[in-house]
Amino acid sequence: xxxxxxxxxxxxxxxxxxxxxxxxxxxxxxxxxxFVITFKDQDRPTNYDSLAVNETAEFGLGAVGAVIKKLKxxxxxxxxxxxxxxxxxxxxxxxxxTGVKILAKVAVHHDDKLLRAIADEMExxxxxxxxxxxxxxxxxxxxxxxxxxxxxxxxxxxxxxGIKMAHEIGKLDIGQAVIVKDKVILGVEAVEGTDxxxxxxxxxxxxxxxxxxxxxxxxxxxxxxxxxxxxxxKTIKKLAEHGYDGVVVSANSTIFLDKDESIKVAEKHNLLVxxxxxxxxE
Amino acid sequence: xxxxxxxxxxxxxxxxxxxxxxxxxxxxxxxxxxFVITFKDQDRPTNYDSLAVNETAEFGLGAVGAVIKKLKxxxxxxxxxxxxxxxxxxxxxxxxxTGVKILAKVAVHHDDKLLRAIADEMExxxxxxxxxxxxxxxxxxxxxxxxxxxxxxxxxxxxxxGIKMAHEIGKLDIGQAVIVKDKVILGVEAVEGTDxxxxxxxxxxxxxxxxxxxxxxxxxxxxxxxxxxxxxxKTIKKLAEHGYDGVVVSANSTIFLDKDESIKVAEKHNLLVxxxxxxxxE
Numbered sequence: 015x016x017x018x019x020x021x022x023x024x025x026x027x028x029x030x031x032x033x034x035x036x037x038x039x040x041x042x043x044x045x046x047x048x049f050v051i052t053f054k055d056q057d058r059p060t061n062y063d064s065l066a067v068n069e070t071a072e073f074g075l076g077a078v079g080a081v082i083k084k085l086k087x088x089x090x091x092x093x094x095x096x097x098x099x100x101x102x103x104x105x106x107x108x109x110x111x112t113g114v115k116i117l118a119k120v121a122v123h124h125d126d127k128l129l130r131a132i133a134d135e136m137e138x139x140x141x142x143x144x145x146x147x148x149x150x151x152x153x154x155x156x157x158x159x160x161x162x163x164x165x166x167x168x169x170x171x172x173x174x175x176g177i178k179m180a181h182e183i184g185k186l187d188i189g190q191a192v193i194v195k196d197k198v199i200l201g202v203e204a205v206e207g208t209d210x211x212x213x214x215x216x217x218x219x220x221x222x223x224x225x226x227x228x229x230x231x232x233x234x235x236x237x238x239x240x241x242x243x244x245x246x247x248k249t250i251k252k253l254a255e256h257g258y259d260g261v262v263v264s265a266n267s268t269i270f271l272d273k274d275e276s277i278k279v280a281e282k283h284n285l286l287v288x289x290x291x292x293x294x295x296e
Numbered sequence: 297x298x299x300x301x302x303x304x305x306x307x308x309x310x311x312x313x314x315x316x317x318x319x320x321x322x323x324x325x326x327x328x329x330x331f332v333i334t335f336k337d338q339d340r341p342t343n344y345d346s347l348a349v350n351e352t353a354e355f356g357l358g359a360v361g362a363v364i365k366k367l368k369x370x371x372x373x374x375x376x377x378x379x380x381x382x383x384x385x386x387x388x389x390x391x392x393x394t395g396v397k398i399l400a401k402v403a404v405h406h407d408d409k410l411l412r413a414i415a416d417e418m419e420x421x422x423x424x425x426x427x428x429x430x431x432x433x434x435x436x437x438x439x440x441x442x443x444x445x446x447x448x449x450x451x452x453x454x455x456x457x458g459i460k461m462a463h464e465i466g467k468l469d470i471g472q473a474v475i476v477k478d479k480v481i482l483g484v485e486a487v488e489g490t491d492x493x494x495x496x497x498x499x500x501x502x503x504x505x506x507x508x509x510x511x512x513x514x515x516x517x518x519x520x521x522x523x524x525x526x527x528x529x530k531t532i533k534k535l536a537e538h539g540y541d542g543v544v545v546s547a548n549s550t551i552f553l554d555k556d557e558s559i560k561v562a563e564k565h566n567l568l569v570x571x572x573x574x575x576x577x578e
Binding site: 179182183186188189192198199200202204205206210214215218 | 461464465470471480486487496497
């Protein structure tokens with residue numbers, strides 16, 4: 015794990031959730047200068063107001079040119095994208111000229127390709143792109159079983175099948191997650207997001223309506239500095255609420271938010287939480 | 297198209313929907329002997345009671361051994377599977393011994409593999425398996441645009457993307473259908489079925505909440521005599537109700553039930569209905 019220790023000013027493009035606050039705290043701790051961009055019609059970072067950040071501006075999601083101009087004015091040299099952006103926002107973008115130019119470059123404008131096009135544009139403009147995990151080294155899930163060790167053995171066939179399928183779905187740039195139960199892929203995530211996937215598959219589990227695993231894998235072609243998959247307490251609670259068996263993610267390429275609290279909930283509900291290397295399943 | 301003209305007695309394994317009645321009518325017309333098996337806890341074939349079929353028996357879905365015994369007693373030599381079986385019935389099977397033996401052979405007991413295992417068992421027992429299209433030659437959708445010719449041109453990028461993705465999803469044995477809009481795969485069908493896919497993707501189309509195409513492809517490894525994909529008036533009406541642009545299916549491997557009525561509805565709502573050869577998209 016490489017931790018960023020430069021003294022360059024960092025721009026934090028902040029979506030919803032806990033991650034932006036975590037990064038802002040880390041910057042303050044390390045005395046690293048930062049400037050935060052938030053977005054209109056998007057969730058604000060959790061507890062953003064109580065952080066009392068003065069170095070901040072808000073833009074429309076499609077105003078890429080304006081964001082770049084502002085970051086240049088603020089002498090930002092490095093960038094990190096943190097937090098989630100609500101989907102399917104792609105259809106609702108109010109694009110400025112730079113935004114239109116970027117979108118025109120994207121043949122299939124799935125989130126993933128769009129993010130890469132924006133990243134390319136940012137790098138062309140002289141910014142260095144960092145991952146949240148480069149700043150906070152305790153965020154990643156390793157190749158490890160964090161709770162539910164026994165379940166990992168009894169469900170190993172489903173885990174292997176789910177990882178393979180999630181990996182293939184990721185390759186196709188469709189989504190990152192599947193839900194598997196008794197060697198059947200109950201559902202595949204596309205635009206709806208992981209929470210909606212968990213909810214709708216709950217009704218597809220047959221008579222007992224229990225069990226099943228969420229498998230979430232980073233895409234092979236994914237730029238992890240740009241858009242690393244993440245899980246957090248919301249996902250764990252939703253899995254527990256619907257009686258699932260747990261969640262398996264790709265090791266060293268998934269951010270675990272609220273790790274301590276999540277593991278407590280997982281252990282209470284006997285949920286499996288594990289990171290597995292996709293190469294171990296081939 | 298090869299039409300079956302043997303004088304062998306045919307067993308019709310009948311699920312829900314219009315197809316069983318269509319086949320029974322054809323058998324009566326052609327003076328072909330038949331015996332119908334229906335299934336407990338499943339939808340009955342449409343208008344089954346009014347057909348007044350005397351040659352019929354009902355079994356649990358998992359009672360494969362008992363079905364075989366009955367068919368042998370009735371001197372059935374050929375078999376056709378017609379109509380839909382409700383999912384996720386796999387979890388709710390009350391398997392008899394033959395059923396258990398078959399399931400034990402299926403590593404990943406997805407519908408598709410399970411059906412193939414049942415077919416293998418049936419063929420081992422001396423039955424010949426026919427497709428519904430072997431009996432009724434007007435059922436298939438060819439490489440043709442049945443309505444919405446103009447839409448086919450304006451949506452051609454989405455059609456090509458959707459066909460490719462549905463084909464890949466099929467290869468993985470996950471499902472047969474995707475919904476695509478503006479070069480984004482909004483949803484992938486797994487266990488939930490096509491109607492649920494149409495409904496849930498309706499909410500994922502952004503602000504205007506309109507448009508999008510259903511793409512449904514047979515799986516490359518699918519035994520079309522066993523389980524050919526089909527569309528019918530229910531699907532067409534659901535697409536119209538939610539303001540979709542239409543449906544594209546794989547040519548010569550999709551059954552179109554209620555063709556005349558469906559095309560009328562499609563034309564009224566300006567829906568595209570077309571069959572496309574997957575090889576034309578490569």
